[in-house]
Amino acid sequence: MRQSNIGWLFLTPATLILFVVGFVPFIYILYVGFFDWNTNAVDPTLRWAGLQNYRSLVFDTTFLNSLARTLVFAFFVVVSELLLGYVLARALMADRLWGRQFFRTIHTLPIVVAPIAVGATWRLLCVPGFGIVPYYLKLWFGIDYNISTNAYHAFVTAIIMDLWHWTPFVTLSLMAGLTALPKEPLEQAQIDGGNKLQIFWYVIVPMLKPVLLTTVFIRLMDALRSVDEIWMLTKGGPAESTRFIGLHIWINVFPKTDYGYGAAMSLLTLYVTIVLSWLLFVAMTGRKGGAQ
Amino acid sequence: MNSFVKAVGVGFISLGLWSSTALAQDSWWKTAAQPYQGATIRGISESTPASKYVEQVLGPKFTEETGIKVEFEATSWDQMYDKAIKDMEANTGIYDFVYIEQDIVYTYLARNFLVDITKSLADNAKIASPDFKPENFTTFLNYFKDPKSGNVMGVPMEAFIKPYLYRKDLFDDPAIQKAYKDSTGADLKPATTHDEYTQIAKFFTEYGADKELWGTTVQASSSHPAAFYEFFESVAPTFGVYNWGIDGKTFAATEANGGQMNSAAAKKALNYWVGLLKYAPPESTSSTWDEVAGTFAAGRAAQGLVYGENAAWIATDESKSTVVGKVGVALPPVEAGVMEAAESGKGYIGYYDGGAFGIPHSSKNKDASLLFLQYIGQASVQTDWALAGSRIVMNSTYHDPKIVDQDKKMNGYYTLMREDGKLFAGAPPFPFHAQVLQVVAPFIYKAIVGEIKPDDALDQAATAAEAELVKLGYRK
Numbered sequence: 001m002r003q004s005n006i007g008w009l010f011l012t013p014a015t016l017i018l019f020v021v022g023f024v025p026f027i028y029i030l031y032v033g034f035f036d037w038n039t040n041a042v043d044p045t046l047r048w049a050g051l052q053n054y055r056s057l058v059f060d061t062t063f064l065n066s067l068a069r070t071l072v073f074a075f076f077v078v079v080s081e082l083l084l085g086y087v088l089a090r091a092l093m094a095d096r097l098w099g100r101q102f103f104r105t106i107h108t109l110p111i112v113v114a115p116i117a118v119g120a121t122w123r124l125l126c127v128p129g130f131g132i133v134p135y136y137l138k139l140w141f142g143i144d145y146n147i148s149t150n151a152y153h154a155f156v157t158a159i160i161m162d163l164w165h166w167t168p169f170v171t172l173s174l175m176a177g178l179t180a181l182p183k184e185p186l187e188q189a190q191i192d193g194g195n196k197l198q199i200f201w202y203v204i205v206p207m208l209k210p211v212l213l214t215t216v217f218i219r220l221m222d223a224l225r226s227v228d229e230i231w232m233l234t235k236g237g238p239a240e241s242t243r244f245i246g247l248h249i250w251i252n253v254f255p256k257t258d259y260g261y262g263a264a265m266s267l268l269t270l271y272v273t274i275v276l277s278w279l280l281f282v283a284m285t286g287r288k289g290g291a292q
Numbered sequence: 293m294n295s296f297v298k299a300v301g302v303g304f305i306s307l308g309l310w311s312s313t314a315l316a317q318d319s320w321w322k323t324a325a326q327p328y329q330g331a332t333i334r335g336i337s338e339s340t341p342a343s344k345y346v347e348q349v350l351g352p353k354f355t356e357e358t359g360i361k362v363e364f365e366a367t368s369w370d371q372m373y374d375k376a377i378k379d380m381e382a383n384t385g386i387y388d389f390v391y392i393e394q395d396i397v398y399t400y401l402a403r404n405f406l407v408d409i410t411k412s413l414a415d416n417a418k419i420a421s422p423d424f425k426p427e428n429f430t431t432f433l434n435y436f437k438d439p440k441s442g443n444v445m446g447v448p449m450e451a452f453i454k455p456y457l458y459r460k461d462l463f464d465d466p467a468i469q470k471a472y473k474d475s476t477g478a479d480l481k482p483a484t485t486h487d488e489y490t491q492i493a494k495f496f497t498e499y500g501a502d503k504e505l506w507g508t509t510v511q512a513s514s515s516h517p518a519a520f521y522e523f524f525e526s527v528a529p530t531f532g533v534y535n536w537g538i539d540g541k542t543f544a545a546t547e548a549n550g551g552q553m554n555s556a557a558a559k560k561a562l563n564y565w566v567g568l569l570k571y572a573p574p575e576s577t578s579s580t581w582d583e584v585a586g587t588f589a590a591g592r593a594a595q596g597l598v599y600g601e602n603a604a605w606i607a608t609d610e611s612k613s614t615v616v617g618k619v620g621v622a623l624p625p626v627e628a629g630v631m632e633a634a635e636s637g638k639g640y641i642g643y644y645d646g647g648a649f650g651i652p653h654s655s656k657n658k659d660a661s662l663l664f665l666q667y668i669g670q671a672s673v674q675t676d677w678a679l680a681g682s683r684i685v686m687n688s689t690y691h692d693p694k695i696v697d698q699d700k701k702m703n704g705y706y707t708l709m710r711e712d713g714k715l716f717a718g719a720p721p722f723p724f725h726a727q728v729l730q731v732v733a734p735f736i737y738k739a740i741v742g743e744i745k746p747d748d749a750l751d752q753a754a755t756a757a758e759a760e761l762v763k764l765g766y767r768k
Contacts, residue, residue, distance in 0.1 A: 040727055237514045
């Protein structure tokens with residue numbers, strides 16, 4: 001078989017761009033993570049710290065709490081969006097649904113709204129004293145809802161906001177996947193006497209797995225690095241109850257200008273994300289890596 | 293007839309002199325700006341009333357006179373800092389002038405971020421306007437001078453104190469006065485002590501239970517540095533705790549090491565301040581300075597400490613404020629002995645806030661920016677700017693008839709600023725401002741939401757602040 005090297009030539013620009021915007025910053029962050037570097041310190045130069053930044057992170061409860069909070073948030077939003085997205089996808093595919101196209105359009109609109117606008121809008125809806133959400137929760141259910149004093153309210157609101165914004169993405173992905181499924185295995189399963197749950201679990205889910213995997217990965221990555229929406233909604237509060245890891249890193253790197261420590265945090269977070277993704281991949285495919 | 297001819301003659305001569313002077317002034321800006329015709333200078337600032345005036349009025353006027361285009365970005369406080377600092381750190385040169393808040397100037401000086409305006413004008417006399425005279429400014433200019441050289445590093449554009457605003461209509465209402473007397477045994481008048489303030493707050497919260505009226509504003513966002521600032525720069529000084537409770541020489545924060553951050557006075561102050569939340573509207577735990585102004589303007593609080601930059605529109609702009617004509621102005625309440633300490637110059641009763649425009653070292657249009665900063669530093673533009681933004685940075689502005697007139701409508705806010713401004717002080721000269729703020733603020737947030745007690749919050753905050761100062765190398 002003859003091989004041509006011309007393909008490499010076509011790949012070169014993309015490879016170079018990837019190298020410059022991806023690999024070089026990564027190496028730089030890796031490098032900075034081994035230094036004590038704060039431009040506002042008495043000595044603003046880089047000072048070798050070895051593994052000190054990483055050692056400190058292991059005992060930094062604020063960092064660990066932020067990380068744990070982010071994982072809980074990511075778990076809730078990904079699972080909820082997957083379930084809700086599937087239900088909505090099936091509903092919007094039903095032939096009997098009147099005004100299906102209209103609902104599809106309405107349902108998809110949140111995806112096009114910028115995260116910063118989503119956060120600002122939800123903040124206006126939820127701000128105590130003026131927002132309509134606290135007003136009606138009090139009026140109808142007697143709930144004193146306050147995202148600036150109640151950590152639970154703030155956390156749940158952050159989850160609901162994320163569901164509102166990103167469930168349509170999951171719905172669209174699953175609709176595309178479901179539409180592309182072959183009819184024969186489903187008909188065969190019905191003929192074999194499988195009930196709806198069995199057909200869903202043993203036929204639809206395995207066939208939908210590639211789409212599910214992609215969707216879950218995308219949403220998991222997004223949820224783990226959620227910053228802008230949360231910043232606008234709660235600024236990480238009340239106290240530190242919605243200070244997710246992205247916000248925490250931002251605060252350390254920018255206002256605090258603690259670059260070495262911030263770099264170490266970023267790398268550790270990246271490592272956790274990769275491990276989680278790998279575990280998820282193994283759990284969903286039963287394989288330990290590599291393409292089929 | 294003779295005298296009529298003389299009068300006409302004198303009139304024409306005066307007109308001629310006036311127009312030639314005006315033309316000469318125009319021609320000076322035009323001549324000086326000639327080499328920079330068509331250039332664009334970009335600035336960034338916090339979206340405040342004073343900044344908006346620069347964006348909407350002064351920038352376009354400068355462009356008209358010089359041909360230098362001004363692009364102005366008025367954004368949120370945190371975005372303003374974030375963008376400006378990143379630009380100066382990375383030396384990208386996106387901005388040609390930046391807002392230097394009085395808090396951050398020492399950090400910028402320590403990092404050599406700013407162009408020395410005095411030196412630059414001395415080195416390039418062609419662009420030194422005869423109308424820009426640093427001696428015309430109030431002493432607020434001193435905060436924007438390099439402590440080593442005494443040179444000007446920023447042109448003041450905003451300056452205000454944080455006064456105690458109260459609802460004059462409510463305080464002067466005989467029926468309310470009687471109810472207050474019946475309830476407390478005291479006469480209703482603006483508070484001069486913290487106990488009086490709390491008592492008034494409690495009374496109006498009970499009185500206003502069915503009227504959407506509460507006893508006080510509190511700038512107590514549970515996740516925004518505004519809460520840190522209100523406590524350490526507006527409330528703690530009234531209890532005699534200065535410079536955030538950090539010793540300026542040893543950089544100690546804990547009382548054990550000679551600091552004041554967790555002193556008995558500081559703890560009393562935090563307990564008082566957090567205690568006011570039960571007399572404040574529900575939005576208070578989400579409020580920064582803007583929301584506090586909004587709350588007062590909406591008539592939702594009987595009294596409060598409100599940033600003076602908002603005093604003009606709250607007191608005079610009916611399109612935004614429901615309390616026009618009802619605003620009283622006074623000095624904040626203090627603990628015994630604090631006023632005396634402030635009067636003798638040993639302390640202060642609050643923060644003298646504001647900012648200046650400076651030129652980043654990374655600017656690619658330094659000369660054109662220097663022209664712009666001098667343009668906004670002329671005495672002739674100050675009055676209308678003050679009317680729009682309740683900010684005064686020049687002594688002459690206080691005496692302008694328009695300001696005197698507005699002062700009456702504002703219940704003497706400008707008079708208070710002129711006569712008692714000396715009782716207030718700028719931020720402490722800490723180059724580690726942002727670093728310590730980020731470390732201490734979470735403890736204040738936790739005290740606001742009741743996660744920890746105020747006393748514990750300050751104990752932990754002082755320890756954390758000291759650890760940060762050790763890490764930064766300030767404290768050995």
